[in-house]
Amino acid sequence: MAVPKRRQSKSRSAIRRAQVMKQPVPHFVPCPRCGEARLPHRVCPACGYYKDRMVVEVPQDEKT
Numbered sequence: 001m002a003v004p005k006r007r008q009s010k011s012r013s014a015i016r017r018a019q020v021m022k023q024p025v026p027h028f029v030p031c032p033r034c035g036e037a038r039l040p041h042r043v044c045p046a047c048g049y050y051k052d053r054m055v056v057e058v059p060q061d062e063k064t
C-alpha cells in the first residue's frame with residue numbers, strides 16, 4: 001500500500017481545506033408552476049411540485 005513519504009504541513013492542509021470556502025453559491029431557477037426560486041432538480045419548496053406532479057404537501061396558509 002502506498003504511504004506518504006512526508007507528513008503534510010499545517011499550511012498545506014489549510015490550503016486544501018480553504019478551497020471549500022470558495023465553493024460557488026448554488027444557483028436558483030424559477031419554478032415553472034409558481035415562479036418561486038428553487039434549486040434545479042429539486043422539488044419546489046413553495047408549491048411542492050416536481051415535473052407537473054405534486055410530490056409533497058405544502059401548508060398553504062403560512063403567510064398572512
Ligand SMILES: [Zn+2]
Pocket residue numbers: 031032033034035036044045046047048049
Ligand atoms: Zn413552485
